[in-house]
Amino acid sequence: MRTVLSLLFILLFSATSFAQGTGKGKINGKVTDAATKLPVDYATIAVYKQGATSPFNGMSTDAKGTFSIDNIPAGDYKVTVDFIGYKRTTIDHVTVTDGTGTPALANILLEPLQTQLKGVTITAKAPIIENRIDKMVYNAANDLTAQGGVALDVLKKVPQISVDIDGNVELQGNANVRFLINGKPSSIFGASLADALQAIPASQIKSIEVITSPGAKYDAAGTGGIVNIILKDSKVEGINGSVNLSAGTRFENGSFNLNARKGNFGVNAFFSGNAQLKTTGLNRNFRSSTDSQGNLTNLTQSGNNTQTRSGYQSGLSFNWSISPKDELTATIGFNHFGNHNSGLSNQDEQRFMADGSTISQLLSQRTSDSRFKVNATDISIGYKKQFKTEGQELDVLYTTSYGKNTFSYFNQQQYLTGGYPTSGSQSNNPGNDRETNISIDYVQPFSKKFTLETGAKVVLQSIKNVVNTDTLLNNGSFVDNLDQTYGFNYKRQVYAGYLSVSTSLFKEFLDVKAGFRDEYTNTSADFPGVVIPGYNTIVPSLTLSHKLSATQTIKASYSYRVERPDYGDLNPFFNISDPHNISTGNPNLKPEKSHGIEMGYNRSFDSGGNIYIGSFYRHNIDDIQQYTTPFDSLDVNGRVYPNVLLNQRSNIGTQTSIGGNLSGSLPIGKLNLRTNMFFVSRTNTNPGIAKVTGFAYRINLNASYQFPHDLMAEAFANYNSSQKNLQGTRPHFFFYNIAVRKQFMNKKASIGFVTANPFNRYITQQGTTYGTNFNQVNIRQMPLRSFGITLSYKFGKLEFSKKDKDKGEDNNNMPQGDGGGR
Structure with a gap:
C-alpha cells in the first residue's frame, strides 16, 4: 500500500x-x-x-x-x-x-456596516440549480409547489432523481443511493427510507446536493451515488428565525427555526412536524399459475388499504469560532416517524385441471393491520483547524446515531367456502440500531496548482432485532409460534483510508482530481448456519474538468462504488402479512460492485439561464435485485402456505445502464421556465435467465411567474414512464402541482395556496410480474389529490439569505460530512 x-x-x-x-x-x-x-x-x-x-x-x-x-x-x-x-x-x-x-x-x-443594517431586510436569491465540478445543487428555498409538502416532493424536482408513487428514490436509474443529512449519516434512513423522507417537511430544506461520481474522500457505499439534504440554518449576527405552517386535505406540516449569534458563537434550534392524514387506496391483483402436474390456479384479490403517517424532528447546533483558524461545532438531533396501514381484501381462488375441469373454488376475506415507528438520536462533534499556509486544514469529526424501531402486523383470513377454520398470525419486531463514525481529514497544498488530501475513517454499526410471532388457534386465541420467534445480533465494521490529489495540467488547461480509497469490511450475524466473510475494497476515482470560458465547463469522471447488503436485505425473517405474497431476506447476499463513467457540459448565460447536458455509463457486478419465485406450497418453519409468491433480494448477474440527462432554465422577463429530462436503458444479464433490456425516461416541466405586488405563481408537471425489468413491468405515472404565494410585511411574511392533481382523485397504476409458470397483474388506485394553504413568517432585526457555499466544498467536502474522512 x-x-x-x-x-x-x-x-x-x-x-x-x-x-x-x-x-x-x-x-x-x-x-x-x-x-x-x-x-x-x-x-x-x-x-x-x-x-x-x-x-x-x-x-x-x-x-x-x-x-x-x-x-x-x-x-x-x-x-x-x-x-x-x-x-x-x-x-x-x-x-x-x-x-x-x-x-x-x-x-x-x-469593513462591516453594522450600524446601517439595523432593522434592514436584504434578500439575495440563489439560482435554483447549480452545477459544480463535483456535485449538482438544488436550492429549494423558492420552490413554491413543494411548499406544504415533504422531502420527497422536493426530490421529485431534482435533476437525475426519480421518485415513484411509493416514495422509492433512484439516482440515475439506480435505487442504491446513500442519503445524508447535513453531510452526516443518520439511522433514520436505515429503518425506512421512504418513511424518513416523508417525515422531513419541505419548508425545513435549504438545498439538496447530488453527487453521482463521489471522489476518494467519500464513503464507497451506494452504487447510485450520494444525496445530501441540507437543512436551513443561519450565520447572521443577532437573533432571527422563521415559522412555517401548512394545512391541507392530505398533509399538515409545521416548522420553527431560531438562530442566535453573538461574535464568534452561534446557536441554531429547530422543531418540525408533519402528518399525512388518513387516505384510502384501492387495489386489485390477478394471478395465474401452473403447478408441476399442469393444474391451473387463478387467484383474484381486490380490496382497499388505508394509511396514515406522522413524524417530527428537533435539534440544536452550536458553532464556536475559537480563533480565526480554529472552529468547533456540535449538533444533537432527535427524529421520530411512523405509519399505520390497515386493509381489507376479498379473495377468490379457483383451481382447474389441465383439461379445464374445475377442481375447487375457495372464497375468503383477509383483514390486515401493520404499524411501524422509529425514534432516532443523532449526535456529532467536529473540530476544524486552519494553518498559516492557505488551504492547509485539519478536520476531525465524531458522529453517532442511535435508533429504536418497532414493526408489528396482524392478519386474519376467514374462509367463506370450503369449511376451513379461520387462520391468522400476528408479529411484533422491536429492534435497535447504533452507528458511530470517527473520521480525520487533512489537506496540504504544496502549491497553488497542487493539493494533497488524505484521511481515515472508522464506521461501527450494531443492530439487534427480536422477532415474536403468534399463530391464531381455532378457538380464537393466539399462541406463541416458537418456529418464528427468535432474535439476532448484527455487527459491521468498516475501516477506510484515502489519498487524493488536485492539480492543473497543460498550462491550466485541465483540472484533475484523482485518488483512491481502501475500505475493509467485517460483518458478523448470528443467523443460523451463516458466516459472512470479510472483504477488502479498493476504490479508485478520477475527475477531469476543462473551462471552455468563464461560463462554459466540460467534465468527465470515473468512480467505483459498492453496495453492501444491509440487515434488512439479510434478515431471514418471513413477512407473512399477506400469506399469498411472502417476503424474506437473504443472508447469503454478496456486495454489489459498480463501475461508473460520466461526462457533462454546463453553460450559464448572462440572462440568468443555464443548460446542462450529461451522459453516463454504469456496469454493476453481483447486481442486487428483488427476485420472485412461485411455490405451489411453501413451508415456513413448519407451517405450509399454498399458492405463494416468495420475494427475496438476490445477486442477479450484471446490470449495465446507459443514460443521459438534460436540464436547463430560461428566464423570459418575469417568467422562468425550467425542465429536467432523464433517460436510461438498463440491461440485466444472468446465467440461466434470458437477457432483459428496459428503457425508461422522466420528464418534468416547471414554470413560475412573478406578478406585481410580491405575488408569485408556479406550476409543475412530472411524467415517469413505465419500464421493463427483470420479471415484469413497472407502471408509469403522471402528476402535477399548482401553487401561488403572496408576500407582505416587507417580505417577512407570506401566505400561499398549493394543490396537487386537483382534477384527478386517483392515480391509476398497472404493473406486472411474471416468471416460470406464473403471471400476475397488479392495479392500484392511489389518492394523490390535495389542496392546502401555507403560512410563513420571518423575524429578527437582520435577516438575509445568500448563496451560502458550504465550508470545504472547494475540496469536495460537504459540511461536516460523509467523506473519507467523511
Whole structure:
C-alpha cells in the first residue's frame, strides 16, 4: 500500500511540475472580515478595465474567502469587492502580466456596516440549480409547489432523481443511493427510507446536493451515488428565525427555526412536524399459475388499504469560532416517524385441471393491520483547524446515531367456502440500531496548482432485532409460534483510508482530481448456519474538468462504488402479512460492485439561464435485485402456505445502464421556465435467465411567474414512464402541482395556496410480474389529490439569505460530512 501511494504521489507531482510553465494572467486573492478576521464567503469580485463603468469579468469567493479569475489579458485594471453588510472595497491599478507573475491580493479586509443594517431586510436569491465540478445543487428555498409538502416532493424536482408513487428514490436509474443529512449519516434512513423522507417537511430544506461520481474522500457505499439534504440554518449576527405552517386535505406540516449569534458563537434550534392524514387506496391483483402436474390456479384479490403517517424532528447546533483558524461545532438531533396501514381484501381462488375441469373454488376475506415507528438520536462533534499556509486544514469529526424501531402486523383470513377454520398470525419486531463514525481529514497544498488530501475513517454499526410471532388457534386465541420467534445480533465494521490529489495540467488547461480509497469490511450475524466473510475494497476515482470560458465547463469522471447488503436485505425473517405474497431476506447476499463513467457540459448565460447536458455509463457486478419465485406450497418453519409468491433480494448477474440527462432554465422577463429530462436503458444479464433490456425516461416541466405586488405563481408537471425489468413491468405515472404565494410585511411574511392533481382523485397504476409458470397483474388506485394553504413568517432585526457555499466544498467536502474522512 505504501509503495502504491508513493508511486501515485511521485507521478502526479512530477506531471504537475512538468506542466507548470507560463500561463495566462489571472487575479487571485482572499477576502476577510476586518473585525472577526474570518473569511467572507460569496463576496462579489468584479474586474473593470480602467475608466469603464461596467465590469467585464468577476466571480464569488469560496468558503475560505478566496478567489481566482483566470484568462485575464495583460493590462491595468480596477477590482471591487462587495458583500451584503460591508463597505465596498476598491483596488485601483491592479496590473496583470502574462506568465507566472500574476498579482495576489493577499488579504482584502472588508469593513462591516453594522450600524446601517439595523432593522434592514436584504434578500439575495440563489439560482435554483447549480452545477459544480463535483456535485449538482438544488436550492429549494423558492420552490413554491413543494411548499406544504415533504422531502420527497422536493426530490421529485431534482435533476437525475426519480421518485415513484411509493416514495422509492433512484439516482440515475439506480435505487442504491446513500442519503445524508447535513453531510452526516443518520439511522433514520436505515429503518425506512421512504418513511424518513416523508417525515422531513419541505419548508425545513435549504438545498439538496447530488453527487453521482463521489471522489476518494467519500464513503464507497451506494452504487447510485450520494444525496445530501441540507437543512436551513443561519450565520447572521443577532437573533432571527422563521415559522412555517401548512394545512391541507392530505398533509399538515409545521416548522420553527431560531438562530442566535453573538461574535464568534452561534446557536441554531429547530422543531418540525408533519402528518399525512388518513387516505384510502384501492387495489386489485390477478394471478395465474401452473403447478408441476399442469393444474391451473387463478387467484383474484381486490380490496382497499388505508394509511396514515406522522413524524417530527428537533435539534440544536452550536458553532464556536475559537480563533480565526480554529472552529468547533456540535449538533444533537432527535427524529421520530411512523405509519399505520390497515386493509381489507376479498379473495377468490379457483383451481382447474389441465383439461379445464374445475377442481375447487375457495372464497375468503383477509383483514390486515401493520404499524411501524422509529425514534432516532443523532449526535456529532467536529473540530476544524486552519494553518498559516492557505488551504492547509485539519478536520476531525465524531458522529453517532442511535435508533429504536418497532414493526408489528396482524392478519386474519376467514374462509367463506370450503369449511376451513379461520387462520391468522400476528408479529411484533422491536429492534435497535447504533452507528458511530470517527473520521480525520487533512489537506496540504504544496502549491497553488497542487493539493494533497488524505484521511481515515472508522464506521461501527450494531443492530439487534427480536422477532415474536403468534399463530391464531381455532378457538380464537393466539399462541406463541416458537418456529418464528427468535432474535439476532448484527455487527459491521468498516475501516477506510484515502489519498487524493488536485492539480492543473497543460498550462491550466485541465483540472484533475484523482485518488483512491481502501475500505475493509467485517460483518458478523448470528443467523443460523451463516458466516459472512470479510472483504477488502479498493476504490479508485478520477475527475477531469476543462473551462471552455468563464461560463462554459466540460467534465468527465470515473468512480467505483459498492453496495453492501444491509440487515434488512439479510434478515431471514418471513413477512407473512399477506400469506399469498411472502417476503424474506437473504443472508447469503454478496456486495454489489459498480463501475461508473460520466461526462457533462454546463453553460450559464448572462440572462440568468443555464443548460446542462450529461451522459453516463454504469456496469454493476453481483447486481442486487428483488427476485420472485412461485411455490405451489411453501413451508415456513413448519407451517405450509399454498399458492405463494416468495420475494427475496438476490445477486442477479450484471446490470449495465446507459443514460443521459438534460436540464436547463430560461428566464423570459418575469417568467422562468425550467425542465429536467432523464433517460436510461438498463440491461440485466444472468446465467440461466434470458437477457432483459428496459428503457425508461422522466420528464418534468416547471414554470413560475412573478406578478406585481410580491405575488408569485408556479406550476409543475412530472411524467415517469413505465419500464421493463427483470420479471415484469413497472407502471408509469403522471402528476402535477399548482401553487401561488403572496408576500407582505416587507417580505417577512407570506401566505400561499398549493394543490396537487386537483382534477384527478386517483392515480391509476398497472404493473406486472411474471416468471416460470406464473403471471400476475397488479392495479392500484392511489389518492394523490390535495389542496392546502401555507403560512410563513420571518423575524429578527437582520435577516438575509445568500448563496451560502458550504465550508470545504472547494475540496469536495460537504459540511461536516460523509467523506473519507467523511
